[in-house]
Amino acid sequence: MTVGRAEITRGPTSLAEMARLTGEFAGWHNIVYSVVWLTGKLDIAAVREAWRGVCLRNDILRRAYLSSDEACTYDDVLGELEFYTADSDAEALNTIRRIVEPPFDLADLGLSRIAIVQRDEHRHLFAIVLDHIIVDFVTWDRLLRDFAELYERATQGSSLDRKVELNAYHDFAVLERRQLSGAWGEKRRAFWHAQTERFGMFPPPFPIEYDLKGEPRSTLVQHELPADAKARVLDLARRCRATPFATVAAAVLAGMQEATGTSTVGVITNYHGRVLPGTSDIAGLFVQKLPLQLTTRSRHPEESVREAFGHMLDVFEHSLPLWPVGQLWNENLAHIDREAGVQVSLGNQRTTSFSESLLTGIKAETVFMYVPGQMTWPKTIQMGWQLDGPAPQITACYNESYFPGELVQTILQTAENFALSTNR
Structure with missing residues (x-):
């Protein structure tokens, strides 16, 4: 469920955000996501606490857009963990599909979704979905590392202190626009x-x-x-x-x-x-x-x-x-x-998914899920x-x-x- 909080900062969008918000790019159904079956003892409360910590640690997950030129950052998370149960794998997959497939509304609050469907005490279907406007592959890997660290701390009963990055994306966007108008630009x-x-x-x-x-x-x-x-x-x-x-x-x-x-x-x-x-x-x-x-x-x-x-x-x-x-x-x-x-890449450009090394004691199996409406390049x-x-x-x-x-x-x-x- 997406919720709104008190606004704390306003500022310019970055140039990359502006590209995503304008012209033909505004209509893109462009998401970064991971869907995995998790087998093992999963602590749901720790998942919820870890995701909240990730959102507080990285201000990009609390960002919203007023126009192609102006963004604002909120003081609390804009996306909460959704929890469901299912009587079969097919039912679980259908539930997660309904969460993964819908496009985000860039004019709305909350550009992330995280959900768990429980099949039994030791088997869960897990999904994280982000709009591309708040993530690239380097960021995705960082968010997953943060999640793994905070989940481990939560399962051990450690307090997850509020930590907002001093070097935030908001500050970068302000700096980039300032530099663009000077000698750098x-x-x-x-x-x-x-x-x-x-x-x-x-x-x-x-x-x-x-x-x-x-x-x-x-x-x-x-x-x-x-x-x-x-x-x-x-x-x-x-x-x-x-x-x-x-x-x-x-x-x-x-x-x-x-x-x-x-x-x-x-x-x-x-x-x-x-x-x-x-x-x-x-x-x-x-x-x-x-x-x-x-x-x-x-x-x-x-x-x-x-x-x-x-x-x-x-x-x-x-x-x-x-x-x-x-x-x-x-x-x-x-x-x-x-x-x-022609577009050229070196190495596997797919994003990191969850693995046994990410969540201690949990076995992970990645699920490929086709998302209708994503851009194609004929x-x-x-x-x-x-x-x-x-x-x-x-x-x-x-x-x-x-x-x-x-x-x-x-x-x-x-x-x-x-x-x-x-x-x-």
Whole structure:
């Protein structure tokens, strides 16, 4: 149940919040959630107390929005634990589905839900759901760590003292808006204006325009890599004095050049960086989508990696949510109605779920739950490099009603040859 409390602070939204609240983004059904079966002796009162502590420790969970420019923070939690019982697993899943699936109203109080459905004394279905406006993956991991710590203390009978972070998301949003109007903002404005003149407006489209044939059909391709793929990527990154991500991003860019015959290509990536001093330990929405470019077709992978790495350093240093910032600056920096052609990630980007190591003595089994209405990207190829574990691979999720399968395979194969070939 969501409840309202006395307001304690008002201030500006962050630029990331502004992006989520304006334009086409305001209609997104965009949530971060975890649903798990928990087997073991679960202390319901401790769960309730721990979640309350998490909300008091992280002010982003007590945040609400008056407009795209103004937010306020409340002095008490805006979402309480909901508790139910069920006579079967199917009934429990249906109950949790009704909690997970509805979109949040960004104009309402409370952008989190937490619920437990008890099957018996030692088996519970547990869900945490947050709107993306108050969380990114770095924040999600922090909130779960806080929850585990506070649950352990609660089960041991320790008092959970009220603790509101001195370095709060509210303070960050105020600082970011202040910096934007000074030299920090002017430097970024000049950089992104130059990027727009050179490469066109963000996001970078796929170099070839295809016709959409019928309804979108999402296809996942898994391209298996050799067992030593990680070692090879790290070796190339070391010799180029670049990061592993820059190395695999350059490989995908080179694959796009090969598949399309185009020299200048671009991809986007999600960047979760905290770029202002004192923000590394703040929970909230910081993730931004940023473009990476490659402008030369080189016979030597090292040259391409160094170019991609140099561009990555620049765009990460100047990272901003480009569409709302462009509106504030009266600059056209980004299309809100155009998809990027390719998105690249390194590692498993799924959020942390609950595990035995999170709640002591509790066995956890993750439940995948499809949420209707979430955004899809029919004109974007989502490529992920997963190099850890015994079965490294590149995955590509794309709409086969738009992109030819042979083109995707060419990009994947060229990217593998680029990143893993030992004939340099």
